Amino acid sequence: MSAEFADDLLATGEEVLTHSIGEQDPRKTVLTEDEFCSRLMANRSRIRKALEA
Numbered sequence: 253m254s255a256e257f258a259d260d261l262l263a264t265g266e267e268v269l270t271h272s273i274g275e276q277d278p279r280k281t282v283l284t285e286d287e288f289c290s291r292l293m294a295n296r297s298r299i300r301k302a303l304e305a
Contacts, residue, residue, distance in 0.1 A: 253295070261296045262303075269293055 269289040275281035283291070 253299075258299050261292065262299060264296065 269292050271285045271289050274283070274285040274288060276284055276286070278284050
């Protein structure tokens with residue numbers, strides 16, 4: 253993950269991330285909209301924890 257991307261992700265604060273372009277049907281996509289956003293938010297939490305350590 254690039255430092256610039258990590259900075260941008262951290263800049264979202266505690267906001268719930270949403271994405272409306274993807275698919276909701278898991279048979280039509282690798283990651284659904286919810287899966288994609290939940291992974292981004294999990295990565296944001298990991299980055300924040302790493303910076304606090």
